[in-house]
Amino acid sequence: TTIDRSRAVFDLRQIAAYQGTVSGQFVVNGRGGLSVGGDLVLAGLAMQPLLIDLGGYDRLIGNGDLRLKFLGVGNSIDAIMRSFSGSGSVSLGKGELRGLDLAGMLRTLDTGYVGAGQKTIFETVSASFVIDKGVLTNNDMVFKAPYVTASGNGAVNLGARTLDYRLRPVALAAVDGSGGVMVPLLITGTWANPKFRLDLEALARERFEEQAKELEARAKAEAAAAEARARVELARKAEQELGIVRQNGESLEDAARRRAQEAIDAEAGRLLERLLGGGN
Incomplete structure (x- = not known):
């Protein structure tokens, strides 16, 4: 001390x-x-x-x-x-x-x-x-x-x-x-x-919140699944009706842009051929 x-x-x-x-x-x-x-x-x-x-x-x-x-x-x-x-x-x-x-x-x-x-x-x-x-x-x-x-x-x-x-x-x-x-x-x-x-009130509230979170997660999962199905259907229609076929690693949007560019290039080629043919 x-x-x-x-x-x-x-x-x-x-x-x-x-x-x-x-x-x-x-x-x-x-x-x-x-x-x-x-x-x-x-x-x-x-x-x-x-x-x-x-x-x-x-x-x-x-x-x-x-x-x-x-x-x-x-x-x-x-x-x-x-x-x-x-x-x-x-x-x-x-x-x-x-x-x-x-x-x-x-x-x-x-x-x-x-x-x-x-x-x-x-x-x-x-x-x-x-x-x-x-x-x-x-x-x-x-x-x-x-x-x-x-x-x-x-x-x-x-x-x-x-x-x-x-x-x-x-x-x-x-x-x-x-x-x-x-x-x-x-x-x-x-x-x-x-x-x-x-604290039964808190228990009921917590369970309600858990159920709400589960419903929200389920809704998000179902929305994601619906979106995925819609994309598959859109890709099918694009291929069948418009001839848009995706290549490896290519999105549908990129495939559509590529297909549109190919169509433009093909049409430009045909126009050029007609112009050159008309000149002869």
């Missing part, structure tokens, strides 16, 4: 904590007010006791790695939490999400798979995030479980301890990730009592 004019810098070589290790730098600055900041690497930490101590959240069980850069300013914990800025990433190995059975919810489209006794076993979870004015935002969360995969994005308000997050879980997908049942899931409310709601 180095202290200089009300500013303390803690160089953390290696600290054992929560079944893992913490290293990096932590700063407490008391010059003209209070601020805290750091650049920390947390490896192999048990997430449940860590999150219980940080925010009273006990639903996530598993060990993970966390990289975190942060800065907070204020004369109380609440003020500091609401001012946080920074960035980081998190990666979890095998674990358990308590209070929510994602696969059961997707199979039945029933939010009753939330509550005591419900859980989702996962293989990996990874995400990066940024923090601004006490709000953590993320748009690249990837969640993999034996029967469910999911992507997610949203916000976590650190000061208010609230969630506004959107998951796109896919249950019972094929080995290659295709198919399966997908229903967007909205997670809102407080950390202590989050609310889960299936």
Whole structure:
């Protein structure tokens, strides 16, 4: 620890904590007010006791790695939490999400798979995030479980301890990730009592948009096929009625221009022959 004019810098070589290790730098600055900041690497930490101590959240069980850069300013914990800025990433190995059975919810489209006794076993979870004015935002969360995969994005308000997050879980997908049942899931409310709601309106809208895109693609394909048939018919008529025959690599338009030029050249030749014959 180095202290200089009300500013303390803690160089953390290696600290054992929560079944893992913490290293990096932590700063407490008391010059003209209070601020805290750091650049920390947390490896192999048990997430449940860590999150219980940080925010009273006990639903996530598993060990993970966390990289975190942060800065907070204020004369109380609440003020500091609401001012946080920074960035980081998190990666979890095998674990358990308590209070929510994602696969059961997707199979039945029933939010009753939330509550005591419900859980989702996962293989990996990874995400990066940024923090601004006490709000953590993320748009690249990837969640993999034996029967469910999911992507997610949203916000976590650190000061208010609230969630506004959107998951796109896919249950019972094929080995290659295709198919399966997908229903967007909205997670809102407080950390202590989050609310889960299936976004069926968004699902209907997405399916309508997908169907519209399919119809548009089908219409374009049918138009292209009709155009191709029309060109074939035009080429047939041009050959039969006008004697226009395309050569290798030649378009119908080029063949028509060539045929017209040949006719002009032939007619000019005949006129020249008559003129020369008349002169004799």
